[in-house]
């Protein structure tokens with residue numbers, strides 16, 4: 001049975017139970033609050049080393065057609081911490097995808113459908129994870145980033161980080177800078193729309209905006225080869241300690257999904273503005289919560 005989002009099904013797993021995770025458009029604010037409460041619980045259980053093995057017997061498989069450091073490994077970490085098993089590939093060159101066989105993504109994913117309960121798929125082609133999800137029978141699929149489309153689980157982590165740092169996403173003033181075409185930005189903006197917050201795009205008026213905002217979110221400016229996205233020349237903003245100490249408000253939090261390039265200096269790491277390491281660390285509890293809810297009847 002294909003699992004597509006849409007129909008109402010509000011068991012303990014809410015909108016996540018038995019559903020693919022393809023886009024932030026699937027979720028309401030209540031859905032995200034369920035996820036974040038579950039992540040809080042997961043984080044507390046992790047601290048006490050008391051998670052148990054709620055996903056014992058479940059298998060997660062990663063299918064990464066594009067490189068990743070965090071997203072692949074954090075999903076594996078989350079599944080292992082829940083007592084499940086993990087396998088998969090980090091590079092399609094180790095599959096029959098390329099070379100003389102040139103096996104289609106569809107055929108590869110059809111195989112994995114029988115091997116795993118949940119597939120975590122990153123793909124350079126926008127919309128490809130959603131397309132592949134339509135070909136699945138039983139396995140669920142998590143979009144781990146598709147071209148210039150979306151990166152929904154990154155946005156879940158970003159919003160959770162804001163909630164943990166500030167107590168609520170409501171009322172925040174968020175400035176998003178650097179490459180606004182990035183999929184992490186697309187998903188973040190979809191998520192922020194669910195909250196009563198003010199969003200400023202682009203750092204054109206950076207020095208005017210910095211003292212007024214609570215959050216400075218920078219997308220990566222590292223170049224990732226992808227199909228051409230919408231034309232929009234990035235206006236690079238370089239964030240460093242001197243800039244923040246001179247112009248930022250005291251409680252400003254700098255978020256960045258990483259990997260960073262020259263847009264975020266390492267001298268910010270040891271300042272109170274740095275929220276990006278905690279953002280990366282929250283990735284574990286949020287993915288644990290997501291996986292747990294997906295398998296909740």
Ligand code: CP
Pocket residue numbers: 067068069070071072145151154257258259
């Ligand atoms: N944030 C993020 O998506 O990082 P990776 O590309 O390393 O997965």
